[in-house]
Amino acid sequence: LNPNNESEFFFQSPNPNPNTNSAMAVHPSCIMCTLVGFSGVVILRHHFCIICICAFVYSFSAVPGPCDPEDLIDGIIFAASYLGSTHLLSERTPTKSARMQQAQEAMSRVRAAQKQAKNRKKSPDGEAPSTVEVDLFMSTQRIKVLNADTQESIMDLPLRTISYIADIGNMVVLMARGKMVRSRSAQDQLDRTAEHHTTMSHDDRRLYRMICHVFESEDAQLIAQSIGQSFSVAYQEFLRANGIDPDDLSQREYSDLLNTQDMYNDDLIHFSKSENCRDVYIEKQKGEILGVVIVESGWGSILPTVIIASMMHAGPAEKSGRLNIGDQIMTINGTSLVGLPLNTCQSIIKGLKSQSRIKMNIVRCPPVTMVLIRRPDLRYQLGFSVQNGIICSLMRGGIAERGGVRVGHRIIEINSQSVVATPHEKIVQILSNAMGEIHMKTMPAAMYRLLTAQEQPVYI
Known part of the structure; x- marks a missing residue:
């Protein structure tokens, strides 16, 4: 265990x-x-x-x-x-x-x-x-x-x-x-x-x-x-x-399937392109907050770090013009945020209040994550669970993880069909019956709530 x-x-x-x-x-x-x-x-x-x-x-x-x-x-x-x-x-x-x-x-x-x-x-x-x-x-x-x-x-x-x-x-x-x-x-x-x-x-x-x-x-x-x-x-x-x-699906069959599949993850594409990785400098007044809301990238991402989910209007982050919603923060003033808990990353950003110039290393990523699951037969379970459109668990090494599914993300689309307002039972039915290449768009659930004004942002 x-x-x-x-x-x-x-x-x-x-x-x-x-x-x-x-x-x-x-x-x-x-x-x-x-x-x-x-x-x-x-x-x-x-x-x-x-x-x-x-x-x-x-x-x-x-x-x-x-x-x-x-x-x-x-x-x-x-x-x-x-x-x-x-x-x-x-x-x-x-x-x-x-x-x-x-x-x-x-x-x-x-x-x-x-x-x-x-x-x-x-x-x-x-x-x-x-x-x-x-x-x-x-x-x-x-x-x-x-x-x-x-x-x-x-x-x-x-x-x-x-x-x-x-x-x-x-x-x-x-x-x-x-x-x-x-x-x-x-x-x-x-x-x-x-x-x-x-x-x-x-x-x-x-x-x-x-x-x-x-x-x-x-x-x-x-x-x-x-x-x-x-x-x-x-x-x-x-x-x-x-x-x-x-008993219809043996462990060996499932393992053989995994061995034939390449890892598909949108992060691989973005992280491999040097133009998406950059250092940015933010100027601000001492005592002024950076003016961002950050959320977790989600369990299943290649580099677990935090994502910019919202920026305060006319705040230093927005005024700089160098940051976008969806950007993943790798380091701040040389301190790596990769693998750190969300509250630790928040504390690091709050600690910038006394500084006037901040250096950030970011990876430019769109707010929506592209997922591609290859499921040749209904016997092969997808390997993740969903509740009210939000992915709540993921099987390590399964076809869903290989396809880029992340825990904590909200499903926006399945095979070009919007499921934002779709009832839970219908989403489950769509996923349960899906075969072949399953294309999904997802984003962190916390980011979705902020973008749709379901929650009020608390900027740091």
Whole structure:
């Protein structure tokens, strides 16, 4: 199990082809996809019920996990102690570290409640809930918590409602996202903390109520791994129910296809032309901001850096006449921005306020990225997923990555057909049925929101 970056993990095939990268990218938004973590922590991430266009899958015999897949379809049971539940407020898409902090906070709250309960029991009339021995039933459909003595159902959670799972020592924390918080004070507090993040949409800053259920078991790690495997098996069942046989396409066939395809990426063309790479100098007053909004180029780009998404009217950047929307910034005053997080790049630009002359090395690129995916047959999965027109995951080394698809980009056109106002289901249908050469135009979703006035720019 190989963590690759902040939001993507990869399953490694049990029998990888040494000549290809056979890892499978699992995106954080799919109802049927799993992120299995590391260092004793298992995390499942999904937020919306969307139709997935994920890359190829393995047969049941290759699904990683401790259980027989057929047993997971019928359901298996683990013994555990139910310690209690608590509620937390969370952003829609918190970071991996934030999620683990939430799991630890949930554990701390439940333990504190148990300690208070024990103290109350010492008083003559004190009553408080105690630890309950339970049977934890799990399948590809649901997770049930049953009283071990009476077999009465304590809770019944459809598998799709589980957003995150963490096993920490002998503790297991199940997290399910509840409804959006309507409290104005709570929402305003979160908005204030995110006001300087120019690429975070208002929807991403909304607070949601997470319901955290805490259990204790000697099999904590096994329980978490089994739930992760349940998601994988459920995904294959989902494919079969929709007429797709995972066994139709072997790993060798897919690898052979990749070996016959050249990498197509518009960046290759632009970066190879010296006239597109240039040094520019920006003159400004000391204390004056540069006057730009930057966004990430997107996971999948050849050189991960930042892109100019907007320029302040009559600001130094615009007045210079040397910068355009879509330009990729390589260096600023000799400091490389390649591979740096967005907030670090923003801090570097904010630090230019005291300077009067700035040197930037840029690559002149159009704001729209050209994509060409070669898909000879419908058996070959595209290898990326889309939600409401935005690409939310990408299979490493797949035909989509080779074609120039980037995570975080909004699809503008598919085969010369505009999909800007097209419903999600229709976009999925178009992509699912597309064969041969698939031409797409995309741009960073944050840039699209700025250009269409869906968001107000915050210049730096």
